[in-house]
Each structure stands twice: as structure tokens, then as C-alpha cells.
Amino acid sequence: MRGRVFRVLLFLVLAALLLRACIVQDIPTKIPQNNNEYQTNTVESYPIPKNVTIDGVDYLQSQAQVGNFGGTLVSSTIGEGPKTFNPFNCKDNTSAILSGVMYDGLFTTNPVTGDVAPKLAKGYTISPDGKVYTIYLRHGIKWSDGKPITADDVVFTWQNIIFGGFGDTSTRDSLVINGKLPIVRKYGDYIVVFSIPEPYAPFLRSLSMSIAPKHVFYPAVQKGKEYFDSFLSTNSKPQDFVVSGAFKLKEYVPAQRVVFERNPNYYEINSKNEKLPYLDKLVYLIVGDLNNEVLKFEAKELDVISLQGSKVARYKSLEQYSDFKLYNLGPDTGTMYISLNLNNRKNDKGKYYVDPIKQKWFSDLNFRRAVDYSIDRKNMVLNIANGIGVPLFTPESLNSIYLNKRLKSYNKDINAAKILLKKSGFKTDKRGQLFDKYGNRVEFNLYTNAGNTEREAIGVMVKQDLEDLGMKVNFKPIEFNSLVNKLVSTFDWDMVIMGLTGSPLEPNGGKNVWMSDGRLHMFNMRTPQEGKAGILPWEKELDLMFEKGALATKFEDRKIYYDKYQEIVYNQKPMIYIYSPIRIVAIRDKFKNIYPSSLGGITHNIEEIYIGHDKVHN
Amino acid sequence: MDTIKYIIKRILQTIPLLIIVSMISFFIIRLSPVDPLAELKLNPSVSPETVEKEKARLGLDKPIIIQYGKWALSFARGDLGITSTGEKVSQKLGERIPNTLLLTTIVILLTWLVGVPLGIIAAVRWKTNLDRILTVLTSIGMAIPSFFFAVLLLMFAVKTGWFPIGGLTSPNFADMSFGAKFWDITHHLILPVIVLFTISLAGLQRQMRANMLDVLDSDYVKFARAKGVSEGVVIYKHALRNALNPMITLLGFEFAGLLSGAALTEYVFQYPGLGRLILEAVLKSDINLVMASLMMGAIMLVIGNLIADILLIITDPRIRSKS
Numbered sequence: 001m002r003g004r005v006f007r008v009l010l011f012l013v014l015a016a017l018l019l020r021a022c023i024v025q026d027i028p029t030k031i032p033q034n035n036n037e038y039q040t041n042t043v044e045s046y047p048i049p050k051n052v053t054i055d056g057v058d059y060l061q062s063q064a065q066v067g068n069f070g071g072t073l074v075s076s077t078i079g080e081g082p083k084t085f086n087p088f089n090c091k092d093n094t095s096a097i098l099s100g101v102m103y104d105g106l107f108t109t110n111p112v113t114g115d116v117a118p119k120l121a122k123g124y125t126i127s128p129d130g131k132v133y134t135i136y137l138r139h140g141i142k143w144s145d146g147k148p149i150t151a152d153d154v155v156f157t158w159q160n161i162i163f164g165g166f167g168d169t170s171t172r173d174s175l176v177i178n179g180k181l182p183i184v185r186k187y188g189d190y191i192v193v194f195s196i197p198e199p200y201a202p203f204l205r206s207l208s209m210s211i212a213p214k215h216v217f218y219p220a221v222q223k224g225k226e227y228f229d230s231f232l233s234t235n236s237k238p239q240d241f242v243v244s245g246a247f248k249l250k251e252y253v254p255a256q257r258v259v260f261e262r263n264p265n266y267y268e269i270n271s272k273n274e275k276l277p278y279l280d281k282l283v284y285l286i287v288g289d290l291n292n293e294v295l296k297f298e299a300k301e302l303d304v305i306s307l308q309g310s311k312v313a314r315y316k317s318l319e320q321y322s323d324f325k326l327y328n329l330g331p332d333t334g335t336m337y338i339s340l341n342l343n344n345r346k347n348d349k350g351k352y353y354v355d356p357i358k359q360k361w362f363s364d365l366n367f368r369r370a371v372d373y374s375i376d377r378k379n380m381v382l383n384i385a386n387g388i389g390v391p392l393f394t395p396e397s398l399n400s401i402y403l404n405k406r407l408k409s410y411n412k413d414i415n416a417a418k419i420l421l422k423k424s425g426f427k428t429d430k431r432g433q434l435f436d437k438y439g440n441r442v443e444f445n446l447y448t449n450a451g452n453t454e455r456e457a458i459g460v461m462v463k464q465d466l467e468d469l470g471m472k473v474n475f476k477p478i479e480f481n482s483l484v485n486k487l488v489s490t491f492d493w494d495m496v497i498m499g500l501t502g503s504p505l506e507p508n509g510g511k512n513v514w515m516s517d518g519r520l521h522m523f524n525m526r527t528p529q530e531g532k533a534g535i536l537p538w539e540k541e542l543d544l545m546f547e548k549g550a551l552a553t554k555f556e557d558r559k560i561y562y563d564k565y566q567e568i569v570y571n572q573k574p575m576i577y578i579y580s581p582i583r584i585v586a587i588r589d590k591f592k593n594i595y596p597s598s599l600g601g602i603t604h605n606i607e608e609i610y611i612g613h614d615k616v617h618n
Numbered sequence: 619m620d621t622i623k624y625i626i627k628r629i630l631q632t633i634p635l636l637i638i639v640s641m642i643s644f645f646i647i648r649l650s651p652v653d654p655l656a657e658l659k660l661n662p663s664v665s666p667e668t669v670e671k672e673k674a675r676l677g678l679d680k681p682i683i684i685q686y687g688k689w690a691l692s693f694a695r696g697d698l699g700i701t702s703t704g705e706k707v708s709q710k711l712g713e714r715i716p717n718t719l720l721l722t723t724i725v726i727l728l729t730w731l732v733g734v735p736l737g738i739i740a741a742v743r744w745k746t747n748l749d750r751i752l753t754v755l756t757s758i759g760m761a762i763p764s765f766f767f768a769v770l771l772l773m774f775a776v777k778t779g780w781f782p783i784g785g786l787t788s789p790n791f792a793d794m795s796f797g798a799k800f801w802d803i804t805h806h807l808i809l810p811v812i813v814l815f816t817i818s819l820a821g822l823q824r825q826m827r828a829n830m831l832d833v834l835d836s837d838y839v840k841f842a843r844a845k846g847v848s849e850g851v852v853i854y855k856h857a858l859r860n861a862l863n864p865m866i867t868l869l870g871f872e873f874a875g876l877l878s879g880a881a882l883t884e885y886v887f888q889y890p891g892l893g894r895l896i897l898e899a900v901l902k903s904d905i906n907l908v909m910a911s912l913m914m915g916a917i918m919l920v921i922g923n924l925i926a927d928i929l930l931i932i933t934d935p936r937i938r939s940k941s
Binding site for chain 1: 653656658659660666667668671703704705709710713714751772773775776779782783784785786787789791792885888890891894895898903
């Protein structure tokens with residue numbers, strides 16, 4: 001008898017639990033017909049903050065709507081969290097984002113136009129010969145501990161930390177021009193002058209690097225590079241941070257979260273002259289993977305999330321019943337491509353890196369164009385990116401300010417591909433198998449990194465597309481590290497599907513990929529000993545474009561060179577671009593002053609974002 | 619005195635064992651094709667000089683034997699080295715160990731406090747309805763894969779909103795009163811504890827039940843009963859003491875699992891323990907961190923076994939007389 005009562009009770013409890021779990025209404029998923037459906041939430045253009053002077057203090061004044069103070073925004077970072085909070089030591093993205101919240105640079109990027117916009121500096125002038133940059137700092141602005149921000153801090157940051165080779169040296173490395181570094185000098189407390197040996201266009205943008213408070217960093221620099229590497233690491237106390245950014249570290253809990261609180265001395269004000277930021281706290285949860293991030297967003301622990309293509313349709317249909325809005329940030333900065341190995345040299349053992357039979361195919365432009373024509377980009381966008389993507393034909397990403405818009409897109413054209421192959425003497429037999437003019441069966445390996453499901457899916461579709469031409473493709477996803485080893489050390493690969501993230505603002509960052517002696521010139525990689533051996537005419541032209549592009553200072557002049565480089569790649573097809581995913585971000589609709597932009601993301605104006613009190617649900 | 623000698627002998631025996639374990643792990647990690655610098659090499663804005671500098675800093679430019687020698691020497695001195703990003707390994711582990719210990723200790727305490735009595739009851743009430751229900755429940759517990767169960771519970775938490783989605787504390791934890799902090803941690807611990815508890819409880823209960831059944835069937839128990847000793851004394855004085863011996867060995871293994879046993883569940887619940895840290899370290903071939911955690915696992919296992927053996931010496935006169 002007691003057993004039965006127990007069983008009945010157990011059953012009731014289980015049933016109650018299951019029913020509670022089912023109460024959430026299921027909403028049917030609607031498949032979107034095209035990308036335009038996600039454009040519904042685009043907003044009026046972002047009002048750029050202006051410089052104003054009040055009582056001798058040069059503030060930055062927000063032009064966006066005046067909001068309420070208080071509240072918290074919870075964002076997330078995927079992975080194991082920051083490795084350091086020192087903006088000069090960041091080697092990973094998470095650390096760079098989190099330290100960037102605290103330390104402003106002289107300039108930032110206008111999130112709409114991509115121009116240089118003032119931050120700690122209020123303006124700049126460039127001398128006519130393009131070699132002298134004069135930076136005007138704000139009067140009367142302060143670090144979070146109340147000390148003034150002056151030219152001393154700027155000179156110290158550039159002279160002692162960056163040019164001194166402290167921390168991560170990539171900024172320094174990129175500014176060595178003809179073996180010389182720029183010279184920094186101050187004139188008074190609010191003017192800093194940089195003199196560079198040659199005109200070098202990417203220089204101005206590199207001034208967005210964080211500025212360090214001299215009174216805090218100076219002792220650390222005195223103690224040497226090794227000490228600096230662990231300075232302001234993740235176990236520093238929050239009160240040790242003296243910052244210039246809108247937020248200041250409040251708490252770091254390893255593997256759980258980073259909490260920032262408002263910096264009371266921030267130099268931006270709203271149009272009522274009240275000090276920003278509006279939010280009291282900014283929290284980054286450290287989540288291990290994408291799935292957990294989605295669960296946390298759905299459980300309302302997160303306020304903002306970047307959605308993968310496969311999730312967008314469901315969120316779109318949930319949007320009108322929920323408290324979040326979706327924003328389309330436009331194409332991603334990442335580019336996905338197929339590359340062919342054009343290497344025709346031998347290794348130090350006298351063996352060819354690439355089989356000479358295959359070399360003939362890959363170095364044949366008709367072959368490369370045939371491969372390009374046979375790729376069905378639209379189908380890939382539809383099936384792999386769930387329609388949330390755009391076919392890509394240029395090495396610059398679609399949101400790049402240097403994108404060459406004259407390069408036309410086209411569809412899969414199997415007949416054009418076959419004609420091109422025929423021109424080069426390729427033949428198909430009765431079974432549709434492709435042979436070259438010497439009678440060799442066209443067969444090669446296609447690699448990508450295993451575990452990246454998107455690239456694996458692309459590989460399968462590329463293989464099918466190429467098989468339409470009669471080629472035999474052995475698709476081999478291999479471990480990421482082994483693949484990198486093949487690409488940059490052993491060069492023994494035929495075709496590869498990879499992705500790179502470039503800057504949408506500065507094509508010069510791609511010089512390692514495109515210049516013939518670049519360290520990532522994958523499609524025709526040369527060892528340092530080989531130098532520029534066996535350079536192809538169009539490779540020479542690419543080198544020239546990148547050299548000229550870096551020296552020119554005017555945007556219009558640079559655009560010409562970088563347009564040309566894109567055209568060369570478009571015509572020569574050493575890399576065949578596939579598609580760019582579109583970024584869709586969901587954010588709770590209680591947050592106001594949201595001005596998403598392709599270049600800046602959704603929280604680029606974090607100091608202006610506030611929580612609206614009106615809770616409208618439609 | 620004999621016992622102390624025995625303990626010292628056992629400790630000395632573990633030294634060659636640890637050396638072999640460390641060598642095997644070190645060489646397997648280093649000989650795997652994972653290049654710790656791959657990401658750096660593929661970053662267009664990183665210069666070749668930086669890559670070379672990084673290589674020298676991590677000691678990757680030296681032959682593998684020398685790399686091992688350097689590591690072993692500093693390990694023997696008690697220095698665990700630094701991670702590939704320059705943080706101290708000892709401190710990284712120190713951040714996580716308390717969290718993992720909190721979770722595993724609660725689970726072990728709960729399972730032993732519940733599992734052992736349940737095992738005894740099931741054995742004593744052998745083939746009654748209660749025993750059958752327990753058998754069914756424990757079979758279910760053993761059959762569910764832990765990560766699957768964890769994912770199910772997470773879905774449950776999302777749908778109902780009753781529990782937080784993983785982690786150990788809420789974002790506003792620092793501003794809470796002591797009572798609220800205690801509740802916050804408890805609230806976060808409930809789901810991971812349920813997962814680990816269900817799974818280890820099942821095994822433990824089955825084990826205890828089987829031991830007890832064995833003993834209850836033995837001649838001395840029959841004899842005690844025949845003598846007319848009361849049932850309570852038979853079970854708790856004669857049978858239980860003998861049935862507990864295998865459980866003590868098991869306790870040694872449980873000790874070894876204190877730090878590593880919950881890795882999978884920790885990962886699913888995004889629990890800030892060792893599991894996530896070590897998984898990432900392995901994926902990035904962060905050698906010092908991986909080696910430290912492997913060595914820690916090996917040492918914990920050795921210590922666990924040692925403790926079990928010592929406990930056995932204390933509880934079992936037969937072993938005492940032999941050693």
C-alpha cells in the first residue's frame with residue numbers, strides 16, 4: 001500500500017515537472033525568403049559626438065538622445081576569458097576587447113563612414129609632405145584617479161612602451177618604415193608631434209592604440225620587459241587600474257565574468273552636459289561555447305548575442321513575442337576562400353613541393369577560372385549559411401571602405417568552365433572524367449581544418465561542384481595545426497579552404513598575404529631564403545600596389561591602388577572567394593540609443609546606451 | 619612503527635611511477651602535430667620576428683629531451699612554470715581548484731551518506747518491492763550518460779527559469795549579503811550536483827548492496843543468527859564491518875576523482891572548475907598547464923590509494939598482521 005502511494009506521488013511529481021517545461025509556447029519557425037527581412041530594424045544614422053569646450057575643459061559631447069542613468073548591460077565573451085587587462089600585452093581578441101573598454105586611444109573609427117574620429121585627442125593636422133602629424137589633446141580631462149591626461153602620457157606611451165618594445169610588439173613592427181621608427185615629441189602639455197621617416201598612410205589609424213597613464217605605467221616600465229609582461233594581469237586588484245575609458249574594472253571572476261563600473265571622470269557628456277556613460281555597470285560573462293551562450297540569452301542572463309546563421313530564422317519568428325530586437329550589421333569582416341597552390345619550386349632536398357603534373361594545372365589561368373565558374377556560391381549561402389550571407393568575389397570584405405565595387409558578381413556557369421578547360425587542352429572521356437592534354441587524370445586533394453563545420457560543409461559542396469567538371473577531388477579535413485603547418489612550413493598541399501579576418505579599414509594589414517615575400521603568401525609561399533624567387537608578373541604588380549598604397553596618404557589615391565589589387569586578384573584567381581556571412585545581433589529592446597553599424601558592431605557607443613523605462617511589447 | 623615504514627616504502631615506490639607518467643605524457647603532447655603557435659602564425663598582422671621570439675620564450679626551439687629536462691627540473695623544485703600566455707600555472711590552478719573541490723566534495727559526501735545506507739537497506743530487504751524500485755532507479759542512473767543528463771537539465775532550467783544556466787555565482791554576487799551569497803551558490807550548485815549525484819549514487823549503491831549480500835550469505839552471519847543474536851547486531855556489527863572493506867578501496871579512487879572526476883559535467887554547466895581550464899589547455903597544447911594537471915591527477919590517485927591502504931590497515935586486523 002505504501003509502495004503504491006509512493007509510486008503515484010513520484011509519477012505526479014514527474015508529470016508536473018514535465019508539464020511545467022512544456023508550458024512555454026512553441027512558435028512555428030518561419031524560413032525567411034531573403035536577407036531583406038532582417039533589414040527591418042535598421043535605424044536612422046548615428047549622430048557623431050562633437051567636441052565642445054565648457055569652462056576650459058574640452059569635452060566630447062554625445063549628440064544622441066538624452067537618456068536615464070543607471071542599469072547594467074550583460075554581454076558575453078566566448079572562451080576562457082581574458083589573459084590580461086594590460087592593453088599593450090593583448091595577444092588574443094577577448095583581452096583586447098576588454099582592455100579596450102578601459103583604455104581609450106587618441107582616435108577611434110567613425111562607425112558609419114570609417115573615418116578617423118576624435119577620442120582622447122580632439123583633432124590632428126598632417127603636414128603637406130605627409131611626414132609630420134600634429135595631435136591636439138583635450139584640455140582638462142582626467143584619468144579615473146583625477147590626474148590630468150596630458151602630452152606626457154601620450155609621449156610616454158608611444159616612446160617608452162610601444163617603440164620601446166614592451167608587451168606585444170605587433171604595433172611597433174608594423175610601424176618600422178625603412179628600418180626607422182617614428183619620432184614622438186611634445187610641445188607644451190596638449191600638443192604631440194609624430195614625425196615619420198616616409199609618408200605612411202596606415203600610421204594615422206594606428207594612433208587609435210590605447211594611451212597609458214604614465215604615473216601608473218612608468219614604475220612597471222622601469223622594472224623591465226619581463227615584469228611588464230605580467231603587469232596588470234588578470235590577478236591585479238581592480239583598484240590598481242587607472243583608466244581613461246568609459247568603464248573601469250570592478251571585478252574579475254575567473255571563468256565566470258568580468259564586471260566593469262562607470263568611470264566618473266569620463267570625458268564624454270550628453271547634450272544636457274551630464275557626464276556619461278549612462279550605464280552603471282557593464283558585465284561580460286565568460287561562456288565556454290556558442291550553445292551555452294544561446295541558452296544564457298534565452299534564459300535572459302544575457303542582454304545581447306551575436307547569432308549564427310542557423311539560429312536566425314527561429315529568433316526572427318520569436319522576435320515579435322519577445323523582449324529583444326534583431327539588428328542586421330551587414331556582411332562580416334571575415335572572408336572565406338579556396339586557394340590553389342601555385343608553388344613551382346623545390347624544397348632543400350631537391351623535391352618539388354607540388355607534383356609537377358599538378359603545377360601545370362594550377363598555374364594555368366583557364367584552370368583556375370574554370371574552378372571559379374563551377375563554384376555555386378548562391379547555393380552555399382542558402383544551404384550552409386542558412387541564407388544569411390552574401391556571395392563574395394573580392395579579397396576585401398564587403399564592408400571594407402576600400403571595396404572595389406566595379407568588380408561584378410556572377411553565377412555558376414558550368415558551360416563557361418568547360419569551354420575554358422577545353423581551351424587549355426583538357427579532355428573528358430566517356431564517363432565524364434577529366435584528363436589534361438598529356439593524358440593525366442585531374443585529381444587533387446582539398447584540405448580544410450577539421451572541426452569547423454562551416455568549412456567542412458563548403459568542402460563537400462566544392463567537391464561536388466568540381467566533380468561536375470570531371471575532376472576528382474579528395475576532400476580531407478585535417479587538424480587545424482597540421483593544416484597551418486602545411487600552409488606555412490611544408491607547402492605540400494594542392495587546394496585549401498580557409499578563412500582570414502582582415503580589417504575593413506586598412507587593406508595594408510593584408511600585405512603579409514599579398515606581397516610576394518609575405519609570411520602568409522599562401523598561394524605561392526616562399527621561404528625567407530628564396531626571397532622573391534620565381535615571381536609572377538601579376539605578383540610583381542600586387543607588390544607594387546601594396547607599396548604605393550602604404551605610401552600614399554590621401555584616401556582617394558590609396559583607393560586607386562587598392563582597387564587595382566582587388567582587380568588583379570579578381571582576374572588571376574589565386575584565391576577564389578566564396579561568401580561572407582551576415583552578422584545578425586539580438587539585443588533586449590529596453591536598451592536605447594542603439595546604432596548598429598557594420599564597422600562598429602552594436603555596442604560601439606556603449607557610453608550612450610541607456611535603459612528606457614517604457615516597456616513596450618508589440 | 620611498521621605502518622610508518624610501510625607508508626615510506628609506498629611513497630618511495632611512487633617516484634619512478636610519476637617519472638614514467640610524466641615522460642609518457644610529455645612526449646605524447648609534444649610529438650602530437652598540435653603547434654602551439656599555429657594561431658599566431660596565421661595572424662596576418664604578426665611579424666615573423668614575433669613568432670621567433672614567442673618560440674624562444676616557450677622553449678620550442680630546443681630539442682624535446684631538453685624541453686622535458688627543463689620542465690622536470692623546475693617541477694621537482696615545485697615550480698609549475700607559466701602558461702603559454704604568461705600566467706603562472708600554480709595560480710591558474712589555484713583559482714579553479716577550490717571550485718572543483720566544492721562541487722566534488724558535496725557530491726561525494728551526499729553519495730556516501732545516501733548510497734551506503736541505501737545499499738544496506740536494499741541488501742537487507744533483498745527481493746522486496748523496495749529493493750526492486752531501487753534497482754530500477756539505480757539502473758537508470760547508471761544508464762544515463764552524464765553529459766546528456768546535464769544537457770537535459772540545462773534545457774529544463776531554460777524552459778522553467780527555475781535555475782541559473784550554469785556558472786557558480788550571479789553577476790551581482792559581490793554586492794550580496796552573506797545569506798544571499800550562500801543561497802546564490804547553492805542555487806547554482808543544485809543542477810550539477812544532481813547530475814553527478816545521480817550517476818555516482820547508482821554505482822555506489824549497487825556496490826554496497828552486492829558486498830552486503832555476499833556477507834549476509836556467509837557462514838559466520840548464519841552462525842551469529844543461529845546463536846540467536848538480534849538482527850540489528852548481526853547486520854551492523856558482524857555483516858557491515860566486513861562489507862565495508864571493499865568500499866574503503868573505492869573511497870581511495872573517489873579521492874583521486876576529487877579534482878578530475880567532474881570535468882565533463884563542469885564543461886556542460888560552464889562551471890568555473892578545472893575541467894574547462896584543462897580542456898582548453900589540451901586543445902592549445904599549453905604544455906605546462908597540461909603537464910601540471912596530469913601530474914596532479916597521478917599524484918591524487920597515488921595518494922588516494924595510499925589513504926585507502928592505510929585505512930584498511932586500521933580497519934582490517936588481517937592485513938595488519940600480514941604487513
